[in-house]
Amino acid sequence: MEHDIAGMNFEAAYAELEQVLTQLDSGELPLDDSVRLYERGRLLAEHCQQLLDQAELRITQINEG
Amino acid sequence: MLESPLSITDVTLYINDLFQTDDRLQSVWVMGEVSNMKRAASGHCYFTLKDGAAELTCVLFRSDAQRQSLIPRDGDSVVAHGAIKVYVQRGSYQLYVDRVRPVGVGDLYAQFEQLKAKLESEGLFDPERKRPLPSFPRTIGVVTSADAAAFQDVLNVLRRRFPLVQVLLAPTLVQGSDAPPLIRRAIQAIDARDDIDVILICRGGGSLEDLWAFNDEGVARAIAAARHPVISGVGHETDFTIADFVADLRAPTPSAAAELLTPDIEDLRYHVARMRRQLADAVTAAVGRKRSALDDERRALRNASPLVSIRALRQRIDEYTGRMTRAERAHLHLMRANLRGKMAALSAASPDAILKRGYVMVRRTDGTNRADGTERVNSAAALRPGERVRLHFHDGERGATID
Numbered sequence: 001m002e003h004d005i006a007g008m009n010f011e012a013a014y015a016e017l018e019q020v021l022t023q024l025d026s027g028e029l030p031l032d033d034s035v036r037l038y039e040r041g042r043l044l045a046e047h048c049q050q051l052l053d054q055a056e057l058r059i060t061q062i063n064e065g
Numbered sequence: 066m067l068e069s070p071l072s073i074t075d076v077t078l079y080i081n082d083l084f085q086t087d088d089r090l091q092s093v094w095v096m097g098e099v100s101n102m103k104r105a106a107s108g109h110c111y112f113t114l115k116d117g118a119a120e121l122t123c124v125l126f127r128s129d130a131q132r133q134s135l136i137p138r139d140g141d142s143v144v145a146h147g148a149i150k151v152y153v154q155r156g157s158y159q160l161y162v163d164r165v166r167p168v169g170v171g172d173l174y175a176q177f178e179q180l181k182a183k184l185e186s187e188g189l190f191d192p193e194r195k196r197p198l199p200s201f202p203r204t205i206g207v208v209t210s211a212d213a214a215a216f217q218d219v220l221n222v223l224r225r226r227f228p229l230v231q232v233l234l235a236p237t238l239v240q241g242s243d244a245p246p247l248i249r250r251a252i253q254a255i256d257a258r259d260d261i262d263v264i265l266i267c268r269g270g271g272s273l274e275d276l277w278a279f280n281d282e283g284v285a286r287a288i289a290a291a292r293h294p295v296i297s298g299v300g301h302e303t304d305f306t307i308a309d310f311v312a313d314l315r316a317p318t319p320s321a322a323a324e325l326l327t328p329d330i331e332d333l334r335y336h337v338a339r340m341r342r343q344l345a346d347a348v349t350a351a352v353g354r355k356r357s358a359l360d361d362e363r364r365a366l367r368n369a370s371p372l373v374s375i376r377a378l379r380q381r382i383d384e385y386t387g388r389m390t391r392a393e394r395a396h397l398h399l400m401r402a403n404l405r406g407k408m409a410a411l412s413a414a415s416p417d418a419i420l421k422r423g424y425v426m427v428r429r430t431d432g433t434n435r436a437d438g439t440e441r442v443n444s445a446a447a448l449r450p451g452e453r454v455r456l457h458f459h460d461g462e463r464g465a466t467i468d
Binding site: 035 | 330343
């Protein structure tokens with residue numbers, strides 16, 4: 001949960017974003033937590049978008065021994 | 066004790082004798098894939114027949130070649146008949162082919178059905194064995210030929226749909242009799258990696274023979290033994306290989322396999338943008354809920370304050386006042402009715418009413434004690450003869466003189 005967002009891969013960021021949204025939607029959080037979650041969700045969404053925009057297929061080949 | 070050494074010719078002829086006295090080698094059918102096919106100017110054909118593990122040098126002399134309906138080409142799967150003899154000058158053996166025919170589709174189909182039945186009976190195709198594919202693959206291990214159009218198709222789809230993914234290629238031949246063990250090894254090599262999520266085995270469309278390597282038992286078993294889920298995309302929609310049956314998911318083509326493996330980046334963009342909006346909505350709703358909770362608290366607090374009971378008291382007083390006014394109004398009404406009755410009685414007793422009944426009132430016009438100079442006369446004795454009076458009727462008055 002408290003991973004550094006910048007280092008997250010898409011799958012992890014996307015999954016956490018979904019989770020943040022579910023938590024926020026439950027409406028059982030103190031206001032401070034809601035606002036903190038919102039801020040994290042916003043950063044996660046931004047990170048996801050950035051990853052999608054910057055993605056470039058990487059191709060490598062295994063070296064056969 | 067050292068035996069006297071044999072000459073090369075002697076030992077070669079000795080081996081030649083062994084070959085020639087073996088009936089099986091004098092008339093043999095062999096099956097393999099043609100390679101290194103060379104047709105000399107003389108008209109003789111030289112080629113190699115091979116499978117995954119071994120090679121056999123073959124020669125088809127012009128006279129025999131002319132009788133064949135089909136001259137083999139590189140890559141063909143054929144069955145050849147002939148005698149295996151020693152080529153003394155070279156110290157090697159080769160098949161002297163007298164008949165060659167392509168491996169019949171019927172033969173391959175029978176092999177296919179046989180292997181399919183065998184693996185099926187072992188449970189390798191069972192639906193319970195099928196593993197789910199990852200929803201967001203990070204790294205896809207691709208087993209195919211690096212030069213194949215199929216690989217480029219896969220890369221194009223991945224670039225378009227989900228460029229976040231990484232591709233790790235385990236290159237292998239995908240066609241010919243050498244291919245099966247290479248494909249098997251490529252599967253094992255890529256499956257040994259811990260940094261892949263899924264294995265994609267693919268090859269573009271081709272003839273039944275072209276796709277034959279994917280009907281190999283060793284390939285099938287390598288797929289079945291893989292730790293990672295395997296998706297296959299071999300040939301076209303209509304082509305089914307043993308590899309397809311063993312794989313966790315069979316895609317109709319290599320491109321389709323790449324599509325099945327990946328989410329669409331446009332969908333993801335849409336979902337991320339939508340979640341972003343939902344986040345804002347959710348936090349707004351959360352703040353709204355807190356605000357309304359606060360309002361509720363404030364209301365409750367207000368209800369508990371002494372001001373409220375004072376206000377309620379005031380309201381009650383207002384209500385009473387309203388009611389009292391109504392009672393008073395009713396009382397007034399009654400009093401007014403009473404008054405009207407009294408006034409009627411009063412008017413019945415007025416002088417006008419008496420005059421109307423035929424009485425006359427007499428007033429003296431001099432010796433006045435009234436503002437208008439008249440005085441009511443109440444007795445006959447009060448009048449002297451010759452005195453002027455006024456007679457008042459209900460409808461007017463007349464003058465008169467007393468006798």
